[in-house]
Amino acid sequence: MSFQKEYKEKLRTAAEVAALVESNQTIKLGYFNGKPNILVKALAERHAELENILLMSAVTVLPVPEVISYPETFKYIDWHWSLLTRMLDNHYDNLTYAPLLYSMCVRFIERYEVNKGNEVKWNWQQVAPMDEFGYFNFGPSCSESLVTARTATLTCVEVNKNMPVCLGGNQESIHISQIDYIVEAPDDQEIMAAPEIPAPNEDEITMAKHILEYIKDGSCLQLGIGGLPNAIGALLNDSDLKDLGVHTEMLVDAFVDLIESGKANGARKNINKFKAVYTFAIGTQRLYDFMHNNTALATYPVDYANDPRIIGQHDDFVSINQAIQVDLVTQVNAESMGYKQISGNGGMIDFVLGAQWSKNGKSFICLPSSYTDKEGVLHSRIVPSFAPGTSVTVSRHLVDYIATEYGVRKMKAQSQWVRTENIIEISHPRFRDDLIKAAAEAKLWTKTNKIAP
Numbered sequence: 001m002s003f004q005k006e007y008k009e010k011l012r013t014a015a016e017v018a019a020l021v022e023s024n025q026t027i028k029l030g031y032f033n034g035k036p037n038i039l040v041k042a043l044a045e046r047h048a049e050l051e052n053i054l055l056m057s058a059v060t061v062l063p064v065p066e067v068i069s070y071p072e073t074f075k076y077i078d079w080h081w082s083l084l085t086r087m088l089d090n091h092y093d094n095l096t097y098a099p100l101l102y103s104m105c106v107r108f109i110e111r112y113e114v115n116k117g118n119e120v121k122w123n124w125q126q127v128a129p130m131d132e133f134g135y136f137n138f139g140p141s142c143s144e145s146l147v148t149a150r151t152a153t154l155t156c157v158e159v160n161k162n163m164p165v166c167l168g169g170n171q172e173s174i175h176i177s178q179i180d181y182i183v184e185a186p187d188d189q190e191i192m193a194a195p196e197i198p199a200p201n202e203d204e205i206t207m208a209k210h211i212l213e214y215i216k217d218g219s220c221l222q223l224g225i226g227g228l229p230n231a232i233g234a235l236l237n238d239s240d241l242k243d244l245g246v247h248t249e250m251l252v253d254a255f256v257d258l259i260e261s262g263k264a265n266g267a268r269k270n271i272n273k274f275k276a277v278y279t280f281a282i283g284t285q286r287l288y289d290f291m292h293n294n295t296a297l298a299t300y301p302v303d304y305a306n307d308p309r310i311i312g313q314h315d316d317f318v319s320i321n322q323a324i325q326v327d328l329v330t331q332v333n334a335e336s337m338g339y340k341q342i343s344g345n346g347g348m349i350d351f352v353l354g355a356q357w358s359k360n361g362k363s364f365i366c367l368p369s370s371y372t373d374k375e376g377v378l379h380s381r382i383v384p385s386f387a388p389g390t391s392v393t394v395s396r397h398l399v400d401y402i403a404t405e406y407g408v409r410k411m412k413a414q415s416q417w418v419r420t421e422n423i424i425e426i427s428h429p430r431f432r433d434d435l436i437k438a439a440a441e442a443k444l445w446t447k448t449n450k451i452a453p
Contacts, residue, residue, distance in 0.1 A: 003134040003176050010182045017156050017181050018042035021122065023050050026115070028148050029057040029065075030125035031079075032280050033191040034141035036158035039124050039183060040065045047073040056098075056115065058143075060085050061192040061282070068092050077115065079105070080344035081335075089341070099391075102249065102347040103306035106144045109151050123152035126185070127174070128163035135173040139163040139191070140251070140281035140291060142299040146171040149178060156181040162190050164292035169277070169300040193285040197253045200231035203368045203405040208232045210408045211320065212239065214362055214401075218268035220245035220314040222351050224321055225282065228366055229254040232320065237261055245269040246276035247314055249306055249347040251297070253283040256290050259297075271313050272298060279305035306347040311354025312361070319355035321348050323367040323393070325381050326402060328439050330411050330419045332365050332394035339389035352398050356412070363400035364408070369428040382427035384438035402426065420444040 021027070021043060029035050035057055043053075044066035050073050055065070058079035067074040071094035078085045079098045089095050098115070100108065108114050125145055127136040136157055138145045149155040157179055166172060176182075200208065208231035215221070215236065221244060223229035233254030236244065244264040246255055258264040259276055266274045275298040281287060291297060304310055311317060324342065325333040335343045355363040367381050382404075386392070400412045402423060409422035424435045439445040 003130065006134075006176055007130060007182060010176070010179060012181050012183055014038040014042035014158075014183045015045075017183055018046055020154075021046070021050065021053065024052045025121040026054045026056065026119060027122040027124060028114075028120045028152060029055055030138075030141055030145060031058040031143050032061060032141045032282055033139060033163070034126050034143070034145060035060065035065065036124045036126045037063055037189060038185055039156065039158050040067055043067060044070060044074075054115065059282070060088075064088065068094065080346045081341050086342060097341045097344065099345065101345065101349055102302055103308070103350045104303070106147050106301060106303035109144055109147055112151070120148070120152045121154060123148045123155045125149065125155070125157050125174075126160050126163065126191075127157045128165050129159055129161055130176060134176040136176070136179070137163070137165045137173045140166055140288065140299070142166070142169065142172050143280050143302050146174055146301065149174050154180045156183065158183050158185050160185045160189055160191065161187055164288045166281075166291050166299045167293065167295060167297060169298040170304075171301045172299050191288065192282075193288060194283055197230055197284060198227050200227035200234075204228045204231045206405040207366055207368075207403050208235050210403055211364055211366070212236070214364070214408070215241060215244075215318055216316065217241055218243045218245070219316045219318045220247050220269055220358075221264070222248040222311075222317070222319045222355070223252060223254055224250060225252050226322065228322060229320065233258055237263055243267040245314065246278070247272070247305070247311060247317070248276075248278050249280070249302070249351065251276070251278035251281035251283075251287070251291070253287045256287060260290075268315075270315055271310070277305055302347070306350040308350055308354035308357055311351060312357025314361070315359045317355045317358035317361035319351040319361070319363045321351065321363075321365055323365050325383055325386065325390070326365070326367065326423060327383050327385050328420050328423060328435065328442065328444055329416060330396045330399050330402065330423055331386070331392045332399060333386055333390050334393040336389070336391045338387040345393050348393060349398065352394055352400065356398075356400055364403050365394065365399060365401070366403045369404040369406055369426065370431070378428075378430065380428055380431035380435070382423055382431065382435060384435065384442070416444060417446055417449065421449045
C-alpha cells in the first residue's frame with residue numbers, strides 16, 4: 001500500500017502549522033534531538049499575536065529554541081536541564097524545571113497529569129523520513145514519544161532526512177495514520193552531535209580503574225555521559241572481560257567500541273539477550289552513524305528501559321552514575337547548587353534502585369573529590385551539609401557504593417558512623433580534618449572510628 005497520497009494531504013509548511021496555535025495552549029516538544037527546529041522557529045515568529053503559550057521538553061539541545069527570547073509570550077519547562085538550559089537560564093526568566101522520575105513520565109502523560117491544568121494540545125516531534133510501511137522512526141529519542149503523540153489532541157512531525165533510524169524494541173516509530181500534520185525540515189538540517197567526547201582526566205581514569213574491579217564476565221552495564229564512562233569503556237575494551245551486556249537509559253559513545261569489538265555482546269543477559277537496550281542517545285556523529293539500522297541495538301520507551309523491575313531482572317547489573325556533591329550522612333546531590341538548577345534526576349534513581357534489585361547487582365555513585373572554581377580556589381565535593389535549596393537527588397537509604405579518585409566504599413546497610421567514616425576516607429586529603437571536625441560536632445563520629453578526631 002502506498003501512503004504517499006496521505007502524506008501529501010497532511011503536508012504543511014512550518015508557518016501553516018504554527019498559525020493553528022492559539023493563545024493559552026500547551027505544546028509538548030520531543031526530547032533531546034526530537035525537538036523540532038523549524039516549527040519552534042515559526043512559532044516564535046508569532047510571538048506578538050499570542051499569549052500564555054507553554055512549551056515542555058527535556059534536555060534541550062542546540063539550536064536554541066527561539067521562543068525563549070520572548071518571555072512575555074512563552075513559558076518553557078525543561079524536565080532535565082542541559083548545559084544549554086543552564087546558559088539560557090542566566091539570561092531569561094521564563095524557564096523552569098520539573099522534577100520527576102524519568103521512568104514514570106509515560107504514566108504522567110497517559111493520566112494527563114503533566115503540569116496539571118494545562119491540557120497538552122499539541123505534540124511536535126522531529127522524526128526520520130517515512131518508510132514504505134507508513135512509519136516515521138523517532139531516531140535516538142524513543143523515550144515517551146509515542147505515548148505523547150497518542151495523548152495530545154494534535155500531533156505534527158518534523159521530518160529530518162539526517163535522522164538515524166533506530167530499531168526497536170517497541171514504540172520506536174509512529175504511523176502516518178496517527179499524525180495530523182507533517183512538515184519537512186531543510187535537507188541541511190542536522191541533528192545535534194557533539195564535536196568530540198572529552199578525554200577523561202586523571203581522576204576519572206583512576207575512578208574507572210577502581211570500578212573496573214567490580215565488573216566481571218557477563219555484567220550488564222548502565223553508563224552515563226562524560227569522561228568517566230569513556231574511561232570505563234576504554235578500560236573494559238582493553239580488559240579480558242567478555243559477554244558484557246548493555247541495558248541503559250542513555251546510549252553513549254563509550255558503548256560503540258565495546259559493542260563493535262564483541263566485548264558487549266549481551267550473551268548472558270536474562271532478557272533481551274544479544275541486544276543493547278536504551279531509550280535515548282546523545283553523542284557524536286559516529287554514535288548516530290553506528291545506531292542507524294543497527295540490529296545489535298534495541299530502543300524502548302522509557303517506562304520499560306528505566307523500570308527498576310526490568311533492570312532488576314538482569315543478573316550482575318552494574319549501574320554507574322555521577323554526582324555533584326555528597327554530604328556526611330551520604331545523601332547525594334546530582335542536580336543543583338543551592339536553588340540553582342544544574343541538571344536533574346532523570347533516571348538516576350531508577351537505575352540506583354534497579355541495580356540493587358539485580359542478583360549480585362551494584363550501584364555506584366561517582367564524583368571527583370574536589371573541584372577548582374574560576375578563581376582557582378579548591379573546594380571539596382564531600383561537604384558537611386548541603387547549602388539551603390540544594391536538591392537531594394538520591395536519599396542515603398538508596399545509596400549502595402560511592403566512588404571518588406581515592407577509592408570505593410560500600411554504604412548500603414552500614415551504620416551512620418561507618419558511612420561517615422567511609423565518605424571521609426575517600427574525600428580529598430586537604431579537607432579530611434575539617435570533615436572529621438564537622439562530623440564530631442554533629443555526633444556522626446565516635447572514638448572507635450579509625451581516623452581520630
